[in-house]
Amino acid sequence: MTEEMHERYGAEFRAGAVRIVCEAGKPIARVARDLGIDEGALATWVWREMEASRAGLGPDERAELARLRRENHELWMERDVLKRSVVLWVKEATK
Secondary structure, three states: OOHHHHHHOOHHHHHHHHHHHHHHOOOHHHHHHHHOOOHHHHHHHHHHHHHHHHHOOOHHHHHHHHHHHHHHHHHHHHHHHHHHHHHHHHHHHOO
């Protein structure tokens, strides 16, 4: 999910939309249309919920996992920036 979509639709909204699909048994396309959201985004949210349920994760654990994944992504990006900075620094120092 893009950062923009994450900000646009809060966790409660996403959970409610998924609940409508899973508990009420309504089709993803209909729920997405009724809520005015992208069908693919809702399908992704439902899929993630189903995967998390199969893994036996509770809501708090899923939230923590999502937070840790975002943090991990940020750390990888920071590491890559530092690597590039060191390479540039070494090139400048050896001129």
